[in-house]
Structures are given as C-alpha cells and as structure tokens.
Amino acid sequence: MTGISRRSFFIGSAVAGVSTLTSAGRVFSLDAALESLYGPAPGIAKLNANENPYGPSPAALKAMMKASAHGAYYVRESAQRLREMIAERHGLTTDHVVLSSGSSGVLTYLALASSQQGAILAPDLFWDTTSLMGVRNGSNGIMRLPKSASLAIDLQAMETALNADISMVHVTNPNNPTGMVLDSDELRAFCSRASEKCTVLVDEAYNELTDDPAASTMIPLVKAGKNVAVARTFSKIYGLAGMRVGYMIAKPELLEKVKQYGLGDYGLNQAGVAAAVASYNDEAFLAFSKTKIIEAREMVSEAIRRNGLTALPSETNFMFVNLGSTNADSFRAAMADRNVLIRGIYRDYNHWSRVSMGKLEDVQMYVDALPAALEAAS
Numbered sequence: 001m002t003g004i005s006r007r008s009f010f011i012g013s014a015v016a017g018v019s020t021l022t023s024a025g026r027v028f029s030l031d032a033a034l035e036s037l038y039g040p041a042p043g044i045a046k047l048n049a050n051e052n053p054y055g056p057s058p059a060a061l062k063a064m065m066k067a068s069a070h071g072a073y074y075v076r077e078s079a080q081r082l083r084e085m086i087a088e089r090h091g092l093t094t095d096h097v098v099l100s101s102g103s104s105g106v107l108t109y110l111a112l113a114s115s116q117q118g119a120i121l122a123p124d125l126f127w128d129t130t131s132l133m134g135v136r137n138g139s140n141g142i143m144r145l146p147k148s149a150s151l152a153i154d155l156q157a158m159e160t161a162l163n164a165d166i167s168m169v170h171v172t173n174p175n176n177p178t179g180m181v182l183d184s185d186e187l188r189a190f191c192s193r194a195s196e197k198c199t200v201l202v203d204e205a206y207n208e209l210t211d212d213p214a215a216s217t218m219i220p221l222v223k224a225g226k227n228v229a230v231a232r233t234f235s236k237i238y239g240l241a242g243m244r245v246g247y248m249i250a251k252p253e254l255l256e257k258v259k260q261y262g263l264g265d266y267g268l269n270q271a272g273v274a275a276a277v278a279s280y281n282d283e284a285f286l287a288f289s290k291t292k293i294i295e296a297r298e299m300v301s302e303a304i305r306r307n308g309l310t311a312l313p314s315e316t317n318f319m320f321v322n323l324g325s326t327n328a329d330s331f332r333a334a335m336a337d338r339n340v341l342i343r344g345i346y347r348d349y350n351h352w353s354r355v356s357m358g359k360l361e362d363v364q365m366y367v368d369a370l371p372a373a374l375e376a377a378s
C-alpha cells in the first residue's frame with residue numbers, strides 16, 4: 001500500500017469511502033458496491049432469512065473494528081472468553097460449550113455423528129438444513145412425523161414414534177417456519193423421557209425472541225446431566241448473521257462427538273467472536289430489537305387480517321401466513337416484483353408463506369404490496 005499506512009487506510013475506508021483498481025485497471029467504487037455486496041440493495045425489503053437488520057449493535061461494531069485490526073492472529077483467547085460468558089450465565093463449565101461458525105456448524109456436526117448411529121426423528125416441518133446435511137453421507141435418514149392439523153410439533157406422536165432405530169430427536173423451538181413455541185412443561189417432560197432412549201437436540205435459534213426465554217429453554221436439562229444438546233446462535237436477535245457465530249450446550253461426553261467433525265477455534269473469526277462477546281450481555285440492544293420485532297409482527301398481523309388471511313401465532317421474528325387458495329411460490333414472485341423478498345413453498349405446504357420481520361419501513365413495503373401481490377398471484 002503506497003502513501004498511507006494500513007491503519008489509516010482501514011479507518012479512512014470505514015468513514016470516508018474507498019475506490020480501488022480492478023485487475024482490468026478500472027476504478028471500482030467500494031462505496032457503491034458495498035450497498036448490495038453485503039446486504040440488500042437500496043429499495044429492496046429483504047424479509048426472507050430471519051435476520052435482524054437492526055444489528056450489529058453499536059457495541060458490536062466497535063468491537064469488530066478493534067478485533068479486525070488484530071485480524072493477523074488466529075482466534076484463541078477471545079473464543080475462550082465467549083465460552084466463559086456463556087457457561088457462567090447457565091452455571092455450567094466451558095467444557096459444556098462448543099462454538100462454531102453459526103449454529104449451522106454444531107448442528108451439522110451433531111447430525112453427522114448421530115446419523116452414524118441411527119435415524120433422526122423430526123417433525124414434518126422444521127429447519128432441516130443441517131440434519132439433511134448430516135444424513136447425506138450416512139445410511140440412516142430422517143424419519144419425519146406425519147403433518148399435524150395445527151402445524152404444531154406433536155410431542156406425543158414423537159414419543160410414540162421413538163424406537164431402537166432412532167439415534168436422535170430433532171426439535172426446533174420455536175419452530176421454523178411456523179414460528180410456534182411448544183409448551184415448556186410438556187417439552188421438558190418429553191426431553192427428559194426421550195433422552196433416556198436417544199440424544200435429544202433442541203435448536204433454540206429463536207429462544208431470545210420468545211415471550212419467556214428462561215422458561216422455554218431446555219438448557220437446565222443439560223445441567224441436570226441429561227442426554228440433551230441445545231443449539232443457540234448470534235445470527236438472530238443479536239443481528240450478527242453475517243459474522244457467523246453459534247454454539248451448542250451439552251454435557252462434555254456428548255460434545256466430544258460434535259467436536260470430532262468441527263474445526264474448533266480454527267473455524268472461527270476474530271471479528272465475529274468479538275461481536276458476539278460485545279453483544280452477549282447488551283440488554284439494551286436486545287430489548288430494542290425485540291420491541292421492533294413485536295411492532296413489525298403487529299403490522300403484519302393487522303395487514304393480513306385486513307386482507308382476509310390468517311397466520312400462525314409467532315414468538316419469533318417471522319410469521320407463517322396462510323394464503324388460503326393462493327400459491328406461495330406465485331405470491332413470492334408477485335412480492336419480488338414489488339421489491340419485497342419473502343419465502344416460497346416449503347415441502348408440500350403450497351399455500352403457506354413465511355415472511356421475516358425486517359426494519360419497520362421494509363415491513364411497511366410488505367404491508368403496502370400485500371393486496372396487489374395477492375391479486376397478481378391468485
């Protein structure tokens with residue numbers, strides 16, 4: 001780098017904007033490219049990945065700037081600090097915590113380990129990306145329960161379906177894409193009994209968004225020594241999806257299976273871990289985000305009611321809307337034509353549409369586009 005130090009380049013680029021030369025010798029404005037390289041282009045309401053666009057928090061941004069200046073070094077102490085913070089909150093040891101690049105990492109590793117032993121039992125509809133990845137190379141697949149009428153996870157049916165071929169039960173609470181939360185007492189009782197027969201995985205990616213996060217978490221079962229693993233992430237309420245930090249809490253023997261497949265701290269990055277440390281206890285930012293998400297849910301609820309539709313009760317930052325006779329893929333296309341990005345059909349749930357709660361102005365775009373998009377898609 002000529003003329004300026006690396007440090008002033010970094011600070012300058014963060015505040016003032018940068019142009020650089022491409023290999024073809026053309027001037028390329030990073031400022032302009034940044035707009036759509038790292039997130040949605042201006043004017044696009046991105047409501048399709050359950051992100052929290054109010055993040056990163058100011059504290060996380062500051063920590064990332066600092067950590068990035070030390071990006072020459074592999075992650076070590078900062079990851080240990082994060083494990084300590086997590087363990088301390090739950091009265092566990094750092095041996096009960098494994099970090100990974102997003103919770104997708106730990107979720108996939110556990111699915112890989114479990115599918116060596118047997119099948120994974122799961123509801124018909126859940127966030128199945130990592131379990132599908134886990135069973136891809138094994139001979140044991142995912143055993144799905146039949147659809148339930150309410151689209152809630154039927155714990156009784158799950159317990160009845162448990163047999164010697166099952167190595168792991170996969171529960172997502174709140175579930176994605178439904179947004180529904182299970183009754184805490186029923187889930188706790190189910191996890192206790194099921195964990196006598198196999199590993200129980202509870203994916204709590206959206207726990208902090210529920211009405212009562214402390215009551216709905218299954219982490220106390222880990223403390224009680226049960227064969228239960230809980231996955232959490234900094235991608236959702238913490239607003240750090242692009243920084244890739246997640247973790248699993250379980251007893252050390254179970255985490256040994258997970259660690260076989262992961263890269264440990266080698267798979268982490270300084271800025272992400274720094275942002276997670278800075279955000280973990282940032283109650284003001286978390287409360288702010290939750291308030292905005294609840295406000296957005298009210299806007300969507302009101303809009304769908306006005307348009308004669310219903311949605312499942314959500315305790316998350318997304319809603320699963322029943323479109324009646326409208327096809328969810330056609331509706332997604334009609335929304336995209338109006339610069340609103342949402343999800344299309346899941347499995348054979350042809351008339352259900354998931355929308356994430358973004359910034360209120362983006363949610364307003366969804367609300368405004370709803371009548372015309374419904375008409376166009378019908």
Ligand SMILES: Cc1ncc(COP(=O)(O)O)c(C=O)c1O
Pocket residue numbers: 049050101102103104105127172175176203205206232233234235241244245246
């Ligand atoms: C239920 C659930 N679990 C886990 C994840 C994975 O997120 P990440 O890998 O960013 O932690 C997602 C992402 O949407 C999710 O919906």
